[in-house]
Amino acid sequence: MIHENRGRLLIACPDRRGIVASVAQFLYDREANIAASDQYSTDVEGGTLFMRIEFDRDGLVTYEEQLCSEFSQLAKSYEMEWRYAPARQRKRVAVFVSKELHCLQELLWEWQSGQLECDIAMVVSNHRDAEPLVQSLGIPFHYIPVDPADKTRAEREQLQLLEGNVDLVVLARYMQILSGAFLAHYRERVINIHHSFLPAFIGRNPYQRAYDRGVKLIGATAHYVTEDLDEGPIIEQDVTRVDHRYNASALRIAGRQVERAVLARAVKWHLEDKVIVHGNKTIVFA
Amino acid sequence: MIHENRGRLLIACPDRRGIVASVAQFLYDREANIAASDQYSTDVEGGTLFMRIEFDRDGLVTYEEQLCSEFSQLAKSYEMEWRYAPARQRKRVAVFVSKELHCLQELLWEWQSGQLECDIAMVVSNHRDAEPLVQSLGIPFHYIPVDPADKTRAEREQLQLLEGNVDLVVLARYMQILSGAFLAHYRERVINIHHSFLPAFIGRNPYQRAYDRGVKLIGATAHYVTEDLDEGPIIEQDVTRVDHRYNASALRIAGRQVERAVLARAVKWHLEDKVIVHGNKTIVFA
Amino acid sequence: MIHENRGRLLIACPDRRGIVASVAQFLYDREANIAASDQYSTDVEGGTLFMRIEFDRDGLVTYEEQLCSEFSQLAKSYEMEWRYAPARQRKRVAVFVSKELHCLQELLWEWQSGQLECDIAMVVSNHRDAEPLVQSLGIPFHYIPVDPADKTRAEREQLQLLEGNVDLVVLARYMQILSGAFLAHYRERVINIHHSFLPAFIGRNPYQRAYDRGVKLIGATAHYVTEDLDEGPIIEQDVTRVDHRYNASALRIAGRQVERAVLARAVKWHLEDKVIVHGNKTIVFA
Amino acid sequence: MIHENRGRLLIACPDRRGIVASVAQFLYDREANIAASDQYSTDVEGGTLFMRIEFDRDGLVTYEEQLCSEFSQLAKSYEMEWRYAPARQRKRVAVFVSKELHCLQELLWEWQSGQLECDIAMVVSNHRDAEPLVQSLGIPFHYIPVDPADKTRAEREQLQLLEGNVDLVVLARYMQILSGAFLAHYRERVINIHHSFLPAFIGRNPYQRAYDRGVKLIGATAHYVTEDLDEGPIIEQDVTRVDHRYNASALRIAGRQVERAVLARAVKWHLEDKVIVHGNKTIVFA
Structure with missing residues (x-):
């Protein structure tokens, strides 16, 4: 059950249109496949959005530093609090x-x-x-x-x-x-x-x-x-x-x-x- | 489901030996059949005993005044708090x-x-x-x-x-x-x-x-x-x-x-x- | 609790990379805001993906025919079985x-x-x-x-x-x-x-x-x-x-x-x- | 939690009037104190009665053989299937x-x-x-x-x-x-x-x-x-x-x-x- 190439993103940010699309597109562009995705918004208008995404990506170990660095750009534009956790790291x-x-x-x-x-x-x-x-x-x-x-x-x-x-x-x-x-x-x-x-x-x-x-x-x-x-x-x-x-x-x-x-x-x-x-x-x- | 001849006794008293026997004998002597019986003692030694007994007895309606009057004698000797409720009385x-x-x-x-x-x-x-x-x-x-x-x-x-x-x-x-x-x-x-x-x-x-x-x-x-x-x-x-x-x-x-x-x-x-x-x-x- | 402008998409299709991004982008491009999203895949590799998306979009009533027609194009490319249900339609x-x-x-x-x-x-x-x-x-x-x-x-x-x-x-x-x-x-x-x-x-x-x-x-x-x-x-x-x-x-x-x-x-x-x-x-x- | 002087009686027999009184009286006469008692009858008329009684009695170890022998007399008169189990015997x-x-x-x-x-x-x-x-x-x-x-x-x-x-x-x-x-x-x-x-x-x-x-x-x-x-x-x-x-x-x-x-x-x-x-x-x- 150890997923060598699985990563997890946890996100909290002000809810607004396009966040899901942006995050999904970000992962798609980096050849990552979304394995599970959950989201919850305290209020569609003016609330806080919470997301958890599990994705798989070949060669994640050597790639994740770059991925996180790039994601931090996206995160900034949406005022996200976020963290990344590789599933392989117990x-x-x-x-x-x-x-x-x-x-x-x-x-x-x-x-x-x-x-x-x-x-x-x-x-x-x-x-x-x-x-x-x-x-x-x-x-x-x-x-x-x-x-x-x-x-x-x-x-x-x-x-x-x-x-x-x-x-x-x-x-x-x-x-x-x-x-x-x-x-x-x-x-x-x-x-x-x-x-x-x-x-x-x-x-x-x-x-x-x-x-x-x-x-x-x-x-x-x-x-x-x-x-x-x-x-x-x-x-x-x-x-x-x-x-x-x-x-x-x-x-x-x-x-x-x-x-x-x-x-x-x-x-x-x-x-x-x-x-x-x-x-x-x-x-x-x- | 109306039990014309069913009565219920609820009892609380200091627990001591013989109470169950006395109550059961009392009912038996009066031709009552115990249909259900529950008891619980807070402590076998020096605790309080709680009992609930459902019994059936032919002609209960005309008999229950006498039954209660007689039971109150027994109750006194065991220092019982008790009440009687006929099941037919909604x-x-x-x-x-x-x-x-x-x-x-x-x-x-x-x-x-x-x-x-x-x-x-x-x-x-x-x-x-x-x-x-x-x-x-x-x-x-x-x-x-x-x-x-x-x-x-x-x-x-x-x-x-x-x-x-x-x-x-x-x-x-x-x-x-x-x-x-x-x-x-x-x-x-x-x-x-x-x-x-x-x-x-x-x-x-x-x-x-x-x-x-x-x-x-x-x-x-x-x-x-x-x-x-x-x-x-x-x-x-x-x-x-x-x-x-x-x-x-x-x-x-x-x-x-x-x-x-x-x-x-x-x-x-x-x-x-x-x-x-x-x-x-x-x-x-x- | 009637959501005049809320629509629901239910989707089942062969799982592959990019579906979530495509659907999310599709909705974003049409000014729809994702209010709730659930997904489940029977298997990340070669399995079936199931999605349910609730979205809000101003003027949905007059727009949904066009939206469905356009979505059917996207659906075809991913071999989706799908249906659309407006939340307002009891x-x-x-x-x-x-x-x-x-x-x-x-x-x-x-x-x-x-x-x-x-x-x-x-x-x-x-x-x-x-x-x-x-x-x-x-x-x-x-x-x-x-x-x-x-x-x-x-x-x-x-x-x-x-x-x-x-x-x-x-x-x-x-x-x-x-x-x-x-x-x-x-x-x-x-x-x-x-x-x-x-x-x-x-x-x-x-x-x-x-x-x-x-x-x-x-x-x-x-x-x-x-x-x-x-x-x-x-x-x-x-x-x-x-x-x-x-x-x-x-x-x-x-x-x-x-x-x-x-x-x-x-x-x-x-x-x-x-x-x-x-x-x-x-x-x-x- | 070992009860040296606690015994358990399990009884199944045709239900009829007086059983509870007889069993309770039997135990009372032998200086046993009923600690817990459960009963259930499949049918008050013509059904089977099941009883479980836990009782305490000083010096049970040396007394229980006699108690069982005497109880077997009572049991016979009520056509009981029964068993006795001392709580101390793990x-x-x-x-x-x-x-x-x-x-x-x-x-x-x-x-x-x-x-x-x-x-x-x-x-x-x-x-x-x-x-x-x-x-x-x-x-x-x-x-x-x-x-x-x-x-x-x-x-x-x-x-x-x-x-x-x-x-x-x-x-x-x-x-x-x-x-x-x-x-x-x-x-x-x-x-x-x-x-x-x-x-x-x-x-x-x-x-x-x-x-x-x-x-x-x-x-x-x-x-x-x-x-x-x-x-x-x-x-x-x-x-x-x-x-x-x-x-x-x-x-x-x-x-x-x-x-x-x-x-x-x-x-x-x-x-x-x-x-x-x-x-x-x-x-x-x-």
Whole structure:
């Protein structure tokens, strides 16, 4: 499934007539074949247009520098924000985890079975629970305990490990809040799984609070992390049905199935460059 | 589907050994046949036991006064809260509605097709939109406008209509907040449909706020109404998937399908005496 | 929501490089603005490309004849099968129904609330059950009983009513099988709702057979009708959960919710020209 | 979560008045406390009653022989089929697998996290793919290739391994058909996951056939295995949404999520004695 000659263009720009034609013509003129194309406009008149195009082109590896340079001309004339990503370049992922391992396991399982287009560069944890599993797969494991009195030290260590080595950080039930300073290095590149259907139950202990409120469904939310806790752009959400017989512990167990499925989908879409962040929302061309 | 000789017992009491045996024996001794039985205990040791029993007994109509009188003896010894409801006695329902009619229509449709065990005693509205539909079915329609400066007047009029005539009030997208004084007359007998997945988006304009937040699912919640707005015991919830292409108006339209389904289920369960309120939660023996 | 100046192009053709660019350029040159665009290719190399484009263009009404004539040139060079549909032209629908009215009611409700872009030209039935409902809405109702010994007579009468008057026939639980002769007049324009999750339970009495088999979900399928009973291209399917407590009659009642939702979605997509039939399958750009 | 003093009674018998009272009284007289109770009657008059009772009783281990002996008297008078299972006795499970490991992995994951009340006695496979995973967890792995010309030899070997050692056989994508002779040893104790929504796509290659038919949902079915291929009593089913973009391979990948979830639920219910087989159906007190 590695597409040596496949490239992806993600575009956001003010909508106006002729954009699709221009981009399509641009690719045609360069002997590229459009394999998939999605577009969405917030409003046909005066809105923002979002596009995702996958194209195939022989000899892309040696050609893409020129292609991007030329596209930047076109992009300028349409005031585009855009990025290019070659499909062959697997993103490097660091997974952060604490004691609950189900989300990590799901990601590793999907990765092993070839469903996640990435390399797992490392697993970082403030506990040692994940170590045997991670090392059995030959993935580097870094134990970095977090001192509640001085979190910056752990973050400094983490950043050193990540630097130049990692494209995406996945918080797979990592129970520490990352600082704004940390996040500034990975804007729109830190995905968290929150164990509730946001914006319900922001913050701590969502399952206990779901139990106290007596909800009939519980959920999970995968989102990009911003400085505002649990307020970042939502990528994916899902729920599962519960009833009066579930206490907080049973909700927690039932919730695991949703958490791991939701996180895996969100990470997969990110890795395939299917997510565009727009303000505090996402456009997902899934 | 009218069960002339079917009765329903709903029981809540401190859990202890022998309760099931005692109740079952009580019914057996009175020649009643248990048709359905559900029970749930919050904790086997020191918890609260909830039971719902449906039983059939020949000649129930003339016998049930005696049966209840005798059962109250048993109930006392186990410190039961309980109620008895004969299945043949259809509850009388008042539906309150404003301008959006989809929930009302769903209830009327289910009622016409025999799925709701009730009589629709009346429809009350602060607008005239529902009038033709309601009257075409021969159901009394009462137009009671609400003066924002003096809501008590409308409520007084409503209470007069309801008094002695109605067992359940269903707020089928009725966009007025009922006062505590009103609710005191119908404790655990006013069901509202809220157009969000509570506790997300409590209060006004949930679809607009769902849009602003960029959620990937929208929901609806049916709950008993208490003085705390949108905080009453939840009976049923459900969600439907949306994506970035839905603006607030499209969310509103998509949400209608969930609202009407959730409300119809909640009302149906209430009418069949399948819901027990316990603190701020419900046990639903669906 | 009526788009006076909006047109829709649906295209199927052998996939090759430059199609998207050509079509986009064609529209740009004619001052049309692409409002939505979907494409799907069965295979980038040697496959079939399917496109749906919605565009806006001032003065479309007086221009579209010329536009289509010019597009047919382009279409020829790419060996396209294509059709053009102006969004302003509401399709005319005939609903066929027998005794169960829930699907008809759902369609009428969606139509009344503006969710279905169509005119209901007539309701045809082999029973009189739907007559009061239909006439109360001012829609022509035609009672055409079907003689089991000679079905052609009823079909002849139906065809006379439909001729030149109807774009789509919806079988909303119409319990008669239409002949190939009838269907030949409305190829890919007769939608049926089958009360099972096809290909499970093809033919008669699916709920009884679902009960006999002990399934844990029941479903419904909306499909275009072909001469092969229940074998036509599937447009939409859905399921709902059941358990051992459901007898055949309870399955039937639970199934109604799925049937009406599935049929309404399928009809809506057809009316908005979102469905392309390809062999015995559909591409749905929903 | 091990309940030393918890017992489970599963009962099927002709429904008549007094059964619940008798069973409850029986337990009360023996100082047992009913922790959970479910019942279902196919028909109140002349039907079959199914009951599942969980009870707690001090010193159950030394008492249960006597309790069962005494209960057999009661059972006889009501013509009950019944079984008793102590909750503390974890069932021993053999998992059969071929080359696709996702269902096995899910079971192992649930088992490791304490969600499956069982011991994994062994994994048996006609391939070596699962060996490293299984052995890394310290579980015995048996490689038993199957000779298409003489399957009895493999089955003989399997039966020897299982004999006296295993309570449940789970076919977690084991791609061999077991003979009636084999199944006779494990009646209602072999659970298979079939990768379609039965009875759709019985037999080979369901995903290819789902693709060919153009379905809009794909499913999975967990069922007890009988001699009639894919016709045994269904325990659980579920589906997931797909669309025209899924080829057979994509359906296969999407289907894995459903397969593993459905199988895990079915196995869990079996292990907790929540499933009663009745003819070709199941009653699941989930």
